[in-house]
Amino acid sequence: MPQIQSIRRMGRNGESMASIARKQHVSGPTVRKYLRMDDLSEKPPVRKRRGSVVDPYPPLIERWLAEDRGSWRKQRHTATRIWEWLRDEHGAEVSLSTVTRAVARLGRESAVEPGDAFVDLVWHPDEARADFGEVDVLYGGAVQRMRRFVPDFPYSNIGLAQLMPGENAECACQALLDLFEWLGGVPERIVFDDAAGVGRGTRLFQAFQARYGFESSLCSPYAGHEKGAVEAKVGMIRRKLFVPGPGVWSPENFDSGLPDRCLELGGKPRHAKDEEEAVLFAEGR
Incomplete structure (x- = not known):
């Protein structure tokens, strides 16, 4: 940060970018970047999403959930049943809790599909x-x-x-x-x-x-x-x-x-x- 402050101060004093780069031992593009920056606040670290063992299976789970929409609610796939299928039929080494969270998330995302819309029903007095x-x-x-x-x-x-x-x-x-x-x-x-x-x-x-x-x-x-x-x-x-x-x-x-x-x-x-x-x-x- 002290070097950035020096670069910006020298720029405000009218020095050329070539002179600043030479004195600060940095490249011309680096000087140009710091002179043009409006926000010098530190950026919060970006947390990278860690991969999950359930990542290969959302398309399969989504297909089962889509098929369930036309079935009686008491005969739909539960998270436990989906976990058993993934374990027994697809060899997935994944915990029940992980599958349960994935099913809940996918269920929320598909609750209203793109293009679906509901309007207020109009009712007459009688x-x-x-x-x-x-x-x-x-x-x-x-x-x-x-x-x-x-x-x-x-x-x-x-x-x-x-x-x-x-x-x-x-x-x-x-x-x-x-x-x-x-x-x-x-x-x-x-x-x-x-x-x-x-x-x-x-x-x-x-x-x-x-x-x-x-x-x-x-x-x-x-x-x-x-x-x-x-x-x-x-x-x-x-x-x-x-x-x-x-x-x-x-x-x-x-x-x-x-x-x-x-x-x-x-x-x-x-x-x-x-x-x-x-x-x-x-x-x-």
Whole structure:
């Protein structure tokens, strides 16, 4: 650094580069470099990435992960299974922890592939999404696991609920009937998660749909962006209205007051809109 300071000082004093090079015993290009430098702060050392024993295998792991995207999530490759395949089929001498880190990193990088994009879904006031959720209640003096049928109205972000004994077409139709009567009307369209009984298009549900004249559709498989909001609404209602687990002696009486309690949760402004959720819900209703 003292020599650099001398070179720059001599340059400021008007000496030629040839004179500076001769006096400092350095080459002309070296003098030119130091005279032109704007940043003389020391550069932090660059850490060189050490090679890993898993480096030859990412293309193979990525291929397995890509194939998994079209498979049922419970039948996809786990990190342990990938490690076993690399060890047994490819002779890889690599630890399970190293493979686990590599699988996690590659999974994050491929979560959204180039060209993939999601846009906000546009919902009308008379459209709803519906899903089931589990909840423990004190029914007849004993803890019993029951189901909550939750239709969510995305336009207003209001979710309603009915407590049901099971997750099937009969329960879905009864819950919808009770809510139609409370609403005083029927949504134009309802998007269902693949709820048991509804997704399989049972004759009961088809007859119910024909009777009340609403359209229905199912979420796309493995499309979390389509059903994440209604799943969040199911969880929110559980936390707000079912913690701690309520005592239920008559499910019918309990359900009769449940929509009003759900509506009371809508006193806050709707995200990205200026009005309260309850006001927007009243518009749709």
